Amino acid sequence: MLKPEIEDGQASLADPAFRADVVSGLARRPRAIPARWFYDRRGSELFEQITDLPEYYPTRTETAILETICSEVTERVGKGRAVVEFGSGSSTKTPILLRCADPSAYVPIDISGDFLRASTRVLAERFPDLSMYPVEADFMRPIALPAAVADSPKLGFFPGSTIGNMTPLMATDLLRAMRASLGEGAMLLIGMDRIKAADVLVPAYDDAAGVTAAFNLNLLERINRELCGDVPVAAFRHKAVWNDDRARIEMHLEATRDVDFTVDGRPFAMAAGDTIHTENSHKYGARDARILLRAGGWTPVAEWTDPDGLFGVYLAEA
Numbered sequence: 001m002l003k004p005e006i007e008d009g010q011a012s013l014a015d016p017a018f019r020a021d022v023v024s025g026l027a028r029r030p031r032a033i034p035a036r037w038f039y040d041r042r043g044s045e046l047f048e049q050i051t052d053l054p055e056y057y058p059t060r061t062e063t064a065i066l067e068t069i070c071s072e073v074t075e076r077v078g079k080g081r082a083v084v085e086f087g088s089g090s091s092t093k094t095p096i097l098l099r100c101a102d103p104s105a106y107v108p109i110d111i112s113g114d115f116l117r118a119s120t121r122v123l124a125e126r127f128p129d130l131s132m133y134p135v136e137a138d139f140m141r142p143i144a145l146p147a148a149v150a151d152s153p154k155l156g157f158f159p160g161s162t163i164g165n166m167t168p169l170m171a172t173d174l175l176r177a178m179r180a181s182l183g184e185g186a187m188l189l190i191g192m193d194r195i196k197a198a199d200v201l202v203p204a205y206d207d208a209a210g211v212t213a214a215f216n217l218n219l220l221e222r223i224n225r226e227l228c229g230d231v232p233v234a235a236f237r238h239k240a241v242w243n244d245d246r247a248r249i250e251m252h253l254e255a256t257r258d259v260d261f262t263v264d265g266r267p268f269a270m271a272a273g274d275t276i277h278t279e280n281s282h283k284y285g286a287r288d289a290r291i292l293l294r295a296g297g298w299t300p301v302a303e304w305t306d307p308d309g310l311f312g313v314y315l316a317e318a
């Protein structure tokens with residue numbers, strides 16, 4: 001999920017989809033802006049810092065699991081599959097899999113062509129003999145994979161608990177789309193963060209050093225930078241709450257006083273205590289994960305966790 005941002009995020013380059021999501025998200029109740037907009041250059045840097053925080057266990061835990069299980073995964077799926085990664089593959093987890101799975105090809109899929117090209121270039125230096133076919137596409141919809149990998153069985157790779165950003169409805173849609181994209185005989189290796197005590201979960205999203213707060217607040221700064229906004233960022237505070245009913249961490253930006261501001265020339269008002277919902281991070285127990293996979297058209301065949309049961313990695317077949 002760590003993304004090498006290319007452009008500088010100047011106002012002239014505002015993405016029309018960002019504009020539309022922000023304007024409609026601020027107009028709706030409850031206010032909500034999709035989490036994907038966190039990742040401009042600054043947001044990607046801050047996310048990288050989050051992954052090193054003592055409180056943020058997911059990245060280091062999943063990386064350790066993948067290192068431990070990689071040869072077992074290869075035994076189960078067989079060598080020579082085409083590895084298809086959903087996301088641009090700029091994390092440190094991709095090389096772990098590519099090193100041991102001995103794939104016939106590597107196909108990273110990402111909606112941002114810039115991220116995709118940058119991370120593929122970095123990986124190509126490390127794996128000069130591996131054919132790589134980056135695909136610029138929205139992986140929420142079924143994708144036609146490059147003809148060069150048509151005859152190889154596929155191993156889908158979706159690490160990072162990125163699926164946790166989606167509601168279960170969106171997540172099952174995505175799993176079905178992945179199944180359709182990967183075709184007959186495909187397998188899927190996917191990471192999902194587990195449900196655990198709120199006093200472990202909440203600090204992971206509200207760290208003592210304030211990095212996650214800066215990450216969340218950067219969304220407002222990005223709005224000001226790219227959408228000609230005048231949001232008074234200092235009047236907002238980062239909030240992370242565990243929603244036990246929906247088994248998810250929610251991040252919000254809460255107005256600490258009444259505020260008026262404009263974005264893209266449109267006026268908005270918030271009262272003290274009003275929030276903008278900026279992220280969901282759903283957590284799945286092992287059974288929940290299996291049910292989610294089955295609902296998405298996949299049959300779970302193996303699962304692994306760390307010694308503390310913090311994070312789950314699942315292997316499923318189409």
Ligand code: AVJ
Pocket residue numbers: 001050058160161162164165204205212279280281
């Ligand atoms: C990249 C979506 C997996 O939900 O844990 C980290 C993003 N947000 N801290 C997560 C995130 C706040 C992260 N994912």
